[in-house]
């Protein structure tokens with residue numbers, strides 16, 4: 048089966064691109080592992096908008112339903128609960144739909160696979176009872192899951208504030224929020240305030256969250272160090288040091304968040320060029336104005352192109368659609384392009400401010416800390432292997448097994464690169480990243496063996 | 506920088522030659538373009554197999570087999586080697602007939618490393634293999650090792666023996682002046698009267714730079730690793746007439762390969778997995794081990810290596826470039842040979858000759874006209 052375009056991901060970027068491509072008369076297949084469209088931000092929006100969750104999740108959530116409806120009606124071949132486990136140049140997209148593997152061929156591919164939370168190891172992070180804010184929010188949106196107390200949040204960035212706000216609106220419980228961002232960042236961030244004011248609505252929203260949280264009586268802890276999760280079998284306490292004094296509070300659930308980073312496994316595995324974002328310490332694929340990677344015909348839109356949030360994702364989806372049509376031989380509607388670019392510029396206005404306010408955390412990672420959870424490799428072991436050989440994560444992977452587990456280094460990759468850079472005294476971005484070894488998502492032997500091949504490959 | 510010998514390539518063959526040359530008192534440097542073990546030696550299935558070897562390779566292979574059992578003596582570490590045995594099964598009578606002919610031929614020449622076993626014995630040896638088989642050839646002293654532990658052990662031993670190691674150091678040119686090679690690299694020039702070409706998939710490139718163009722092919726065999734399996738398969742399994750190599754690692758994961766070919770990445774410098782080819786190659790696995798259906802694949806890869814016309818390696822002095830020793834073309838089965846080939850190459854480097862018969866590995870058979878390159 049051949050389509051003009053295969054889109055991976057039915058979040059804001061993927062949906063916006065599909066709608067635009069269909070309007071241009073191109074055939075589109077959209078694969079997404081979730082049961083319904085919406086992506087991370089609008090997960091379950093069609094179902095939840097009919098329930099009491101809707102009010103608590105906020106208007107920014109509820110408005111997603113309009114785009115979902117347009118997407119459903121746009122005539123794209125939408126495949127829910129479908130994992131993309133490999134993309135090969137030429138273009139072949141390998142699908143796994145309920146254990147049945149097949150290949151879709153396309154003239155162009157758009158990766159709209161979004162972002163993942165930045166994994167930052169700290170003491171106790173592997174204890175049961177510690178999870179990410181993002182994971183808790185997924186459970187909230189897909190099953191109405193409410194955290195059971197005492198509940199603590201730890202980290203930095205807008206998401207913990209948004210999540211706390213949503214839980215409060217549902218009458219739930221949050222005992223405290225530990226803000227791990229450095230107070231010094233605030234001065235840095237202020238420099239970017241004038242530009243950020245172009246999107247004053249978002250800033251006002253953030254300020255309102257802060258006010259409401261303060262008013263709610265939640266304990267707000269700031270300017271602290273050495274935050275730890277404690278417990279024998281599972282989490283019982285969270286501890287930190289404040290003004291030189293050790294502090295301790297009982298906790299049944301500790302939700303952490305240190306920002307989000309683009310998911311780059313697919314573009315890395317295809318050998319696309321990437322650039323290092325030094326402030327946020329992540330790799331993002333190098334893209335032209337249309338979102339095309341250095342591999343012709345492969346496009347990226349949404350947070351996978353660099354963290355920008357939902358409105359930037361929609362605009363980038365639209366631009367990518369125009370760029371794809373252009374690559375496939377169509378003329379570009381200049382007015383449309385200008386409109387998407389204006390939307391994108393406005394959506395990115397607050398980004399320098401937010402990036403300066405919440406840079407990637409820097410503290411030294413203790414040797415005893417578990418960095419690779421899949422293969423249980425500590426920071427000390429990684430440092431030792433890094434010292435022994437060339438400054439290459441693949442060398443460290445071979446020597447320690449870090450990054451060889453089922454998560455494919457999604458949890459430990461950046462930490463390993465950072466430890467290597469520290470040991471060799473080079474810049475973090477220069478240590479590179481693990482070679483990505485397919486499949487991008489695990490698939491069973493049986494499913495691979497029964498792979499349905501496109502005709503020309505048989 | 507002047508040395509007695511310079512080794513090009515930090516795979517296991519380069520490391521083994523460097524180590525054993527240094528032990529003979531030579532001042533040795535080794536240069537590796539990437540990091541040690543980046544290519545075939547890190548991608549290998551690490552099967553330690555005398556089973557089914559070409560008779561021309563058997564003397565070196567049997568010598569290596571002895572060393573694998575006492576690897577600590579060579580490198581101070583067992584290299585994760587377990588003598589779990591290797592089994593080559595016959596799925597039908599025709600395949601069994603071929604195995605029988607081979608084993609009887611070996612016995613006629615006084616070699617007893619391979620034994621024939623029947624279906625019942627095979628069942629008790631590998632109870633987890635539930636597919637139908639009529640019998641097998643079996644080498645109880647064979648087994649498998651851990652490639653990364655092996656690379657580390659050879660590296661540590663080579664450093665201790667005084668080998669100077671340079672990673673991320675690519676050879677870009679070779680010239681001969683007054684009985685000495687001048688080797689230019691991305692990290693400066695090296696001088697040595699003897700150069701050992703152990704550059705794996707890029708050995709033809711090195712030979713060409715030295716004025717000895719050779720005809721070499723490329724292999725890019727693929728491997729699959731699954732999640733940990735609950736059943737236990739002790740020996741390494743292959744099947745007569747089929748592309749299969751199947752074994753369980755110490756970690757419990759399954760390692761499945763057998764020479765199914767991937768593709769060359771368009772940078773020409775690495776190999777990529779071809780899932781369509783991989784899918785078609787899983788038939789034997791499903792027949793012999795139907796319970797693997799539900800296991801998840803966590804990783805796959807393809808490794809690059811040079812291959813020759815008859816799949817026998819090239820080992821020995823170049824016929825046309827003085828002081829150049831070739832050590833490559835292992836065609837997908839060079840891991841087991843690492844200790845013995847390193848011994849021979851070190852001997853050549855130090856003494857200029859060896860008692861070992863290398864006629865089957867002479868580069869003459871793959872030489873190209875000089876102007877044709």
Ligand SMILES: Cc1cc2nc3c(=O)[nH]c(=O)nc-3n(C[C@H](O)[C@H](O)[C@H](O)COP(=O)(O)OP(=O)(O)OC[C@H]3O[C@@H](n4cnc5c(N)ncnc54)[C@H](O)[C@@H]3O)c2cc1C
Nearest residue numbers: 514516517518538545546549550552676705808839840841
């Ligand atoms: C998937 C796979 C499975 C295998 N399974 C088995 C098995 O089960 N049993 C078995 O016996 N064998 C097996 N083999 C074969 C075995 O792994 C190889 O024969 C052996 O590792 C070859 O080692 P090498 O040192 O010759 O090559 P390599 O390990 O490839 O080393 C060559 C090195 O040379 C370097 N180099 C190249 N050009 C330059 C340059 N210009 N300057 C500096 N350095 C350079 C490369 O970077 C490379 O590191 C397998 C091979 C593969 C790929």
